[in-house]
Amino acid sequence: MIIEAIFSTLNREGSPNFAPMGVVWGEERVTVRPFRQTQTYENLVASGYGVVSLTDNVRAFVQCGLYHVVLPHFTASQVPGVVYQEACAWRELQVISQAGDEQRAEVHCRVVEKGRRRDRFLPGAQRRAGGGHPGDPPEFVRCGLDRRHAGSLRNHRRKNRRRERKTGISGNPGLYQEMIACV
Numbered sequence: 001m002i003i004e005a006i007f008s009t010l011n012r013e014g015s016p017n018f019a020p021m022g023v024v025w026g027e028e029r030v031t032v033r034p035f036r037q038t039q040t041y042e043n044l045v046a047s048g049y050g051v052v053s054l055t056d057n058v059r060a061f062v063q064c065g066l067y068h069v070v071l072p073h074f075t076a077s078q079v080p081g082v083v084y085q086e087a088c089a090w091r092e093l094q095v096i097s098q099a100g101d102e103q104r105a106e107v108h109c110r111v112v113e114k115g116r117r118r119d120r121f122l123p124g125a126q127r128r129a130g131g132g133h134p135g136d137p138p139e140f141v142r143c144g145l146d147r148r149h150a151g152s153l154r155n156h157r158r159k160n161r162r163r164e165r166k167t168g169i170s171g172n173p174g175l176y177q178e179m180i181a182c183v
């Protein structure tokens with residue numbers, strides 16, 4: 001099952017990087033499919049380690065996906081890496097092999113350590129339906145996002161547009177569409 005999560009890695013200087021990534025979640029193995037131009041890919045293959053954190057805090061997806069914010073974190077216990085502070089559950093990972101194509105890697109990892117704090121918040125309708133409304137787009141269920149998050153995302157998009165107009169620096173509009181499509 002693919003779950004949208006926050007993936008963290010360390011760069012060569014040891015500074016953490018966070019990015020939203022869909023992962024194939026498992027007890028013994030986790031597979032992540034980063035595009036080859038991402039910092040996540042570079043760090044993951046260079047260091048050989050990563051941490052995947054599950055969260056229901058949608059702001060974390062916006063902050064690190066769009067603004068490259070270094071999220072609050074604590075040190076992972078068994079691998080060189082960090083865990084997102086608000087993770088409901090996490091896996092500390094060691095890379096065992098990689099495949100994929102020119103654009104996108106498929107990195108297979110061994111679960112070295114697991115942590116869990118609480119269940120992820122799922123909106124009532126998703127809980128009752130055992131994971132989602134019939135007819136909901138799969139991304140909606142996968143992200144654990146809820147239609148109430150749409151307002152917050154739209155506010156971010158409005159602010160971002162204003163910032164872009166002022167600075168002339170454009171963000172990542174494709175990513176916004178992807179996230180708004182989730183709610």
Ligand SMILES: Cc1cc2nc3c(=O)[nH]c(=O)nc-3n(C[C@H](O)[C@H](O)[C@H](O)COP(=O)(O)O)c2cc1C
Nearest residue numbers: 004017019020021022033034035038039040065179
């Ligand atoms: C819900 C969600 C899932 C994503 N899944 C992936 C993914 O599986 N692989 C990927 O390369 N990018 C994915 N992205 C896009 C990356 O998070 C985005 O390109 C990010 O800026 C990469 O950051 P980095 O360069 O610091 O690694 C996803 C974005 C969102 C919002």
